[in-house]
Amino acid sequence: MATKGAIRGAPTRRDAIKGGGAALLGGGLAGCVGGDAPESTATDTAAGTASARDTDDDAYTVSMEPVGEVAFESVPERWIAYDGGYADMGVALGQADGMTGIGGADRYYTDVYDELPGVSVDRERIESNPEVRTKEEFYELDNDVHLYDPNMLENWFDWSQSDVEEIAENVAPFVGNLIFRRSDEWHDYRYYTLYEAFEKVAAVFQQQERYRAFERLHEEFIADIQRQLPPADERPSVFLTYEGTTEPETFSPYRLNDKGTSKKQWRDLGVSDALAGTDIENLSTTNRGELDYENLLDIDPDVILVRGHERKSPAEFRETVLSYMREHPVGGELTAVQNERVYRGGYLNQGPIHNLFLTERAAKQMYPDVYGDVTGGNELFDRGRVADIINGAL
Numbered sequence: 001m002a003t004k005g006a007i008r009g010a011p012t013r014r015d016a017i018k019g020g021g022a023a024l025l026g027g028g029l030a031g032c033v034g035g036d037a038p039e040s041t042a043t044d045t046a047a048g049t050a051s052a053r054d055t056d057d058d059a060y061t062v063s064m065e066p067v068g069e070v071a072f073e074s075v076p077e078r079w080i081a082y083d084g085g086y087a088d089m090g091v092a093l094g095q096a097d098g099m100t101g102i103g104g105a106d107r108y109y110t111d112v113y114d115e116l117p118g119v120s121v122d123r124e125r126i127e128s129n130p131e132v133r134t135k136e137e138f139y140e141l142d143n144d145v146h147l148y149d150p151n152m153l154e155n156w157f158d159w160s161q162s163d164v165e166e167i168a169e170n171v172a173p174f175v176g177n178l179i180f181r182r183s184d185e186w187h188d189y190r191y192y193t194l195y196e197a198f199e200k201v202a203a204v205f206q207q208q209e210r211y212r213a214f215e216r217l218h219e220e221f222i223a224d225i226q227r228q229l230p231p232a233d234e235r236p237s238v239f240l241t242y243e244g245t246t247e248p249e250t251f252s253p254y255r256l257n258d259k260g261t262s263k264k265q266w267r268d269l270g271v272s273d274a275l276a277g278t279d280i281e282n283l284s285t286t287n288r289g290e291l292d293y294e295n296l297l298d299i300d301p302d303v304i305l306v307r308g309h310e311r312k313s314p315a316e317f318r319e320t321v322l323s324y325m326r327e328h329p330v331g332g333e334l335t336a337v338q339n340e341r342v343y344r345g346g347y348l349n350q351g352p353i354h355n356l357f358l359t360e361r362a363a364k365q366m367y368p369d370v371y372g373d374v375t376g377g378n379e380l381f382d383r384g385r386v387a388d389i390i391n392g393a394l
Contacts, residue, residue: 062175064200065190066151070173075206076144080132084108085261086147086176087121088351089198092214093207094392096121100141101129103148107349109310112357116387133157138167145204146171149178155186175204180349181260183281194261198352213389214352221356221381222268225363228370229270236302236366238266239274239336240345241291244308246320250290253280254307262348265359269366274301293330303366304336305345314375317344341365343374353390356381 063069079095081087082103090099091113102108105126113119129141133153138146146167153159168174178184179192192200195215202211229235240263241251256266256273278299281289296304309317322342325331336342343365346358360381364374372378388394 060203060206062200062203064175064192064197065177066149067174067176070175072145072204076172076204078141078143079145079147080129080141080143081147082149082152082176083180083349084347084354085180085194085349085351086197086201088354089201090147090205091119091121092198092352092390093202093205093210094390095205095207098144100125100143101132101137102126103132105130107347109347109354112353115357115383116353116390117384118391119387135159135163135167138171142171144172146174147176147201147204148174149176150174151186152178155184175200179260180262181254182258183255183260191259193259194264194350194352194355197261209394210389210392213394217381217385217389218352218356222359225268225359225371225380226270228367230367230370232270232272235269235271236341237274238271238303238305238366239296239299239301240266240305240307242307242345242348247324248306248321250292251296251306252290255281261350261355262346264350264355265346265362268359269362271303271366274299293328293334297330297333300335302336302339302341304334304342305365306342307345307348309344310347312344314344353386356386 059071059073061069061071077098078100079090079098080101080103081090081099084102084104084107087099087102087108090096096119099121108126110121110123113121129137132138132141134157150159150164150168153164154161164174177190177192177197178187179194179197182191195218198214199208199211202208238256239251240254240256242254243251253275254263255275256263256271257276259267280291306317306321309321312320318340322337322340325334325337325342331337346362347354350358360371360379361374363371363380364376364378368374371380
């Protein structure tokens with residue numbers, strides 16, 4: 001396969017953007033294997049957390065595990081993310097126009113943008129490139145940066161390290177870390193929280209001011225939510241699961257004690273994991289265990305959250321999934337089913353915009369007496385302020 005240099009001859013702007021990335025990639029991957037890294041390090045100072053160092057010629061570097069340090073000589077314009085969480089980060093930073101596709105469009109939810117004035121993504125472009133996972137697609141799209149964890153490509157899609165190095169050298173570097181869960185054995189390097197990863201992406205696009213505005217809004221929002229939480233002994237026990245069918249018979253478990261970003265709202269809301277004290281493991285690449293209704297009845301959680309139904313409205317979910325569970329001879333005995341506290345479980349991959357909406361929804365699901373009914377119109381954060389940040393009115 002011809003390389004970019006062979007096709008174009010002289011170096012281009014995008015060649016300058018990716019400069020240094022390939023040379024650093026191999027060392028970054030090789031150095032990350034062999035033990036858990038800390039959540040943060042002493043070098044993550046206020047100036048260094050984003051790992052971006054401006055120079056007189058506008059070059060800068062961004063460091064993120066597992067790749068390590070990647071050099072940029074100009075800000076990326078064309079980009080792609082593997083999942084909806086990183087795509088949402090790019091949108092939050094005002095970069096929606098540069099997104100050329102996504103690694104998995106089925107798990108990227110954009111309806112929330114409809115509530116934000118002046119914020120949108122090009123769905124046609126995303127749907128034209130909905131599963132970008134092959135080297136040929138990376139060459140074809142010719143992006144300036146790939147917001148992918150390259151180890152995910154190796155472990156899920158049979159890439160080799162040489163494949164990763166080839167794309168980093170001939171197309172553009174990888175910057176990303178799989179953070180939505182923390183139960184995959186192959187992920188033996190540092191994880192990032194949602195906002196730690198968001199800060200890295202902000203450094204890639206040199207949008208630190210937008211990041212800081214989001215961080216302030218998020219901190220104020222969560223603090224306000226947490227001030228109103230009921231005492232711990234009055235909070236519900238929650239079973240979070242994945243089951244994509246409308247007539248569920250078995251349930252794949254998620255553990256809320258897993259610190260992945262997909263459970264952030266539940267941790268912030270202080271709910272208790274219905275699986276606490278059991279030996280049931282979190283869903284992962286290697287663990288595909290499922291529970292049946294009898295297993296679930298032994299646990300009998302106060303609330304059941306079912307993922308895999310985010311394309312449905314709340315009414316459609318109740319008329320299909322909840323209705324089926326209510327009529328099931330064992331499912332109908334569950335406390336959550338009898339009390340109609342079975343809800344959609346939120347996105348698997350969430351970015352900072354998603355998280356605001358999902359936390360608001362989850363607060364209403366868990367504590368309707370405090371925050372209002374989940375189907376009501378009570379807004380817990382300022383949509384206009386979010387839109388202003390995205391649109392650059394800081």
